[in-house]
Amino acid sequence: MNRSWLVGVFVATVLLHGAWVVYTQSQKPPGPLRIERVKGELYMISGEGGNVAVYVTSEGVVLVDDMFDRNHADILAQVKSVTDKPLKYVFNTHQHDDHAGGDLKMLPIAEVIAHRNARANLVNIKQPYYEDTPGTPIGLPRVTFSDEASVYLGGKEVRAKYFGRGHTSGDAVVFFPDLKIVHTGDLFLGRRAGRGGTTVPNRPPGVNIYVDYAQGGSFLDWSRTLDGALTLDFDTVIPGHGPVSTKEDVVKFRADLETMRNRLAGLVKQGTRKADFVRTLETDYGWRATGCPPSPPTPGCLQYQQSDAMMAELGQ
Numbered sequence: 001m002n003r004s005w006l007v008g009v010f011v012a013t014v015l016l017h018g019a020w021v022v023y024t025q026s027q028k029p030p031g032p033l034r035i036e037r038v039k040g041e042l043y044m045i046s047g048e049g050g051n052v053a054v055y056v057t058s059e060g061v062v063l064v065d066d067m068f069d070r071n072h073a074d075i076l077a078q079v080k081s082v083t084d085k086p087l088k089y090v091f092n093t094h095q096h097d098d099h100a101g102g103d104l105k106m107l108p109i110a111e112v113i114a115h116r117n118a119r120a121n122l123v124n125i126k127q128p129y130y131e132d133t134p135g136t137p138i139g140l141p142r143v144t145f146s147d148e149a150s151v152y153l154g155g156k157e158v159r160a161k162y163f164g165r166g167h168t169s170g171d172a173v174v175f176f177p178d179l180k181i182v183h184t185g186d187l188f189l190g191r192r193a194g195r196g197g198t199t200v201p202n203r204p205p206g207v208n209i210y211v212d213y214a215q216g217g218s219f220l221d222w223s224r225t226l227d228g229a230l231t232l233d234f235d236t237v238i239p240g241h242g243p244v245s246t247k248e249d250v251v252k253f254r255a256d257l258e259t260m261r262n263r264l265a266g267l268v269k270q271g272t273r274k275a276d277f278v279r280t281l282e283t284d285y286g287w288r289a290t291g292c293p294p295s296p297p298t299p300g301c302l303q304y305q306q307s308d309a310m311m312a313e314l315g316q
């Protein structure tokens with residue numbers, strides 16, 4: 001055993017230990033969750049991360065999304081509070097860690113299903129995400145689909161549909177045809193009174209969205225993708241974030257998104273400089289820029305950090 005080999009092992013051990021300390025120290029404690037009935041045997045868990053849909057059937061439970069890795073035990077406890085049926089399937093609306101961060105822990109107990117692009121994003125980028133839990137262990141879904149996938153359980157159907165790019169390249173809309181309800185993932189965000197997304201009177205119409213260009217998102221395609229979702233026969237909506245909403249809320253969101261996008265595209269095409277473009281995002285649409293580093297991915301700064309990609313797309 002030569003000396004340089006030993007030094008190498010020592011250095012590697014120190015680095016690994018350092019990485020582990022960074023990972024464990026960046027783990028937040030899980031926040032409190034709550035479960036509410038949306039309609040019939042469909043429930044929504046919320047409180048942290050993205051909304052989770054819980055569909056109870058006589059043969060087992062289907063979830064849509066599984067929040068952060070740290071929320072896993074509490075999600076199972078919330079499901080247990082409404083049914084004794086076993087968890088069977090988990091659909092991912094997309095791969096961000098506030099929606100699919102629990103996949104690794106779900107894989108031994110349920111079949112996890114995602115759009116093929118969502119899985120590819122996990123494989124290619126090797127981080128589900130971005131902001132909240134760097135170092136979260138990734139669980140790769142075993143089942144993927146391209147256009148549509150249905151689970152039939154206990155005489156009920158849960159159908160995932162792909163309508164194109166938007167928030168990412170792999171956004172699924174999950175439809176519960178018996179209940180006329182959809183879970184939109186982050187393609188649509190509910191508005192909560194007095195919180196982010198609330199209409200500010202002196203601001204132009206806009207929406208509090210995040211176009212994740214690093215993972216295939218598209219501002220140009222987003223409204224067409226919502227048009228696809230709006231062809232489904234639903235009246236009630238579980239948004240990626242925010243309260244249970246209606247189909248009319250999605251129609252309004254789509255219109256505001258298009259108004260904002262057309263205005264921003266106009267600015268880019270007029271040759272607006274990046275500094276002015278970013279300032280418009282901040283003052284008129286509440287997308288934080290001031291104090292944001294260009295990298296690494298920072299909570300609250302994600303859209304700013306991808307503004308070059310947005311300007312490139314809107315300038316087409």
Ligand SMILES: [Zn+2]
Pocket residue numbers: 094096099167186
């Ligand atoms: Zn997301």
